[in-house]
Amino acid sequence: MTEVLGWIATAVVLLSFTVQDMRKLRMVNLVGCLLWIGYGFILMSKPVIFVNISIALVHSYWLIKNRK
Numbered sequence: 001m002t003e004v005l006g007w008i009a010t011a012v013v014l015l016s017f018t019v020q021d022m023r024k025l026r027m028v029n030l031v032g033c034l035l036w037i038g039y040g041f042i043l044m045s046k047p048v049i050f051v052n053i054s055i056a057l058v059h060s061y062w063l064i065k066n067r068k
Contacts (some may be wrong), residue, residue, distance in 0.1 A: 002042050009035035023063065030059040 013032035019025040033056040040048030 002039065005035060005039050005042065009039055023066070026059045026063055030056055030063070033059065 009032055012035060013029060016025050016029035016032055019028055033052040036052040037049055037056070040046075040052060
């Protein structure tokens with residue numbers, strides 16, 4: 001089941017790069033980051049958790065700063 005979560009997270013992040021609207025791209029990528037964070041906690045992988053929390057914070061900041 002853990003590997004399935006990793007593949008879903010991968011698919012969501014890859015999907016985000018096909019989105020042309022920057023706001024939607026960041027939202028989809030944020031969902032992918034959240035999935036990767038869950039995956040990282042399951043594996044207890046600090047680098048996976050750290051990088052995805054960092055990316056999620058950047059996306060969250062941008063979305064809040066540029067909300068319409």
